[in-house]
Amino acid sequence: MTASGILVGYTANAAGADALAVASRLAAAADAPLEVVMVLPSEAGNSSVPADAGYERHLRAQSREWLAQASGHLGADVASKLHLRYAESFAEGLIAAAHEFDARLIVIGTARGGLLGRTRIGSVANELLHSSDVPVLLAPSGSRELPASQGITRITAAVGTRPGADALLESSIRLARATSAPLRLLSLVPIDLPAGLDADLAALTSSVHAEEVLDEARQALPDGIEATVETATGETIEDAVRALDWHQGELVLVGSSRLAAPRHLFLGSTAAKMLRELPAPMIVVPRTTLT
Template identity: 45%
Template sequence: MQLVVGYIATPSGDDGLALGIRLARSLNASLSICMVIPPDRTLPIRLPDDPGYDDALVEQAHQWLADALGSVPEDVSATAHLSFHESFSQGLLDEAARLHAQAIVVGAARDGLLGRHAIGTVTSELLHSSPVPVALAPRGTRYHHTRRVREVTCAVGTRAGADILLRTAVRSCGRMQTPLRLVSLVSIEPHHDLRGEPGEVRERALTHARNMVEEARSRLDHGVATTALVADGDSVESAVSTLDWHEGDLILVGSSRLAQHQRLFLGSTAAKMLRVIPVPMVVVPNSDRHLDD
């Protein structure tokens, strides 16, 4: 299993690398640390007495990658790659395709609050085009010392792609031997089968979550704990804010139904969840290609 970390020599890059290390260790996966610079930086190294900016940047990029690689613990298999592309996001996508990676990991934008997510241009492009899951590290992940994923939360629903999301969560938890928590957000379910009086809506959502947990349990290895609960509120943010989170937790959400075939598209619900969730989020596409190792 291969994970690609989109790396830049900034605190954001270090956050993404820290999450990549945690995921690689938990999943027994290999890590590819990838830095992307424009192709016009590929000129040969000039003479020492005539250093050029382009050449210096390439040399510096290799040094940044070497430093990043040196910070990876010995128990995690990792390599470093320098790629050349006008678009950082497309360069990462190309690298992920070349390596047959199962996910891409990135850090938050530098203007985000500590412990919260912030979506920059590169991340936004990935969240609207990637054919594989994208893992988002909140700002400050580099300060956490959790070695492995503690628990996986899966936001279940009734939309198309829910089965792929569940299978991804189940498979990930089975591989990591990590507990799975299924959550149904009743305040934002748009489908007619969950409308009605508030009490009835909540009970239907709870029944749905219980059905999903039984399906998940049937696919999990024995000994992996699975729980289900309902989070409700007046808004997506208020519903999600009722959930308890611990260091080392991770949440999986599905791609919007508006996504093109085999591509991600961050929906409004997931975008609202990002505002209040203090743990890494993995956005899963409505395609099962990433489930093929």
């Protein structure tokens, strides 16, 4: 993520502020332009109902005012532009805008009702995470409280054994380079083994398998890129995430499920379980897309 920019789906609420805060920190760290987009309901989508011109003018004016307020929270070192777009759905509008601006990442906030510091998937996130062909970053509740000066402190790549690990690793390397953040390779092998595997056999082979996966990932690193390695352990994915060390300012990358259509996202079960406990923003990467 160097030349192309970052798109943030902005809403005039806490979730929008969280998304804007994470996107702004990432844009500053990566020296990338930021496209701030508000999506309004498509006028064409309501053709069966007579349009209220006065209401539409008010909505446009109010939205522009919200965008202007949002720009006041961006650092002076972030190059940003404000946009209004119309679409049948918020997710559809964000994907179209990402294509329009050649954005390498879409950033959104969490749904209402989530725990502080955690991410709750709402309807917009769910649609994006199962249809977008652009990587999506989910900003946890409360991200706006982190100082802008915190920057990006670490990139963690959650490396599994399924197809797509190469693209995930490449995306993580590019992001670490762009932000000058250290890279951590995290193996989920001990708790991401095939269902139905004998428990004793899993315990016997998981640590060896984890080391093999991490060693392969480490050997794939290009010259000049170093990474720490860590193995997640626990009875469940959620236990493992809670037991791990997480930095403020950290970003976590995961790959898409094998069920994903070519070059599209599909949030897998392991990533969904991680998300319940993860106190850091998560980026979901299409199997064949590099951030």
